[in-house]
Amino acid sequence: MFFAQEIFDAIFQPMIQKAIHLILVLSAPMLLAAIGTGIAVSIFQATTKIQEQTLSFVPKIAATFWALVVYAPHARDEASAFLLEILNYIYQMQVDAVLK
Numbered sequence: 001m002f003f004a005q006e007i008f009d010a011i012f013q014p015m016i017q018k019a020i021h022l023i024l025v026l027s028a029p030m031l032l033a034a035i036g037t038g039i040a041v042s043i044f045q046a047t048t049k050i051q052e053q054t055l056s057f058v059p060k061i062a063a064t065f066w067a068l069v070v071y072a073p074h075a076r077d078e079a080s081a082f083l084l085e086i087l088n089y090i091y092q093m094q095v096d097a098v099l100k
Contacts, residue, residue: 033067034060
């Protein structure tokens with residue numbers, strides 16, 4: 001049981017932390033674009049007294065899609081690097097299991 005705790009502390013806990021960090025980093029540009037656009041549209045609606053409900057959705061969708069298109073190459077690189085790191089750990093565990 002102690003061996004399993006060492007493996008968890010050495011490998012899985014940092015991987016879980018990296019995965020959570022990666023999720024936050026990859027979703028942040030789209031979320032920030034939607035939030036910023038939502039605030040701008042809300043201010044515009046408040047100053048012009050236009051209370052059209054659909055006015056807030058189209059700009060948010062467009063800003064989110066734009067952020068996704070701009071940020072997609074970086075997100076792909078980050079996710080690929082994380083996947084390769086996970087696959088490397090799996091390979092190392094297989095090699096260690098065969099050698100023991």
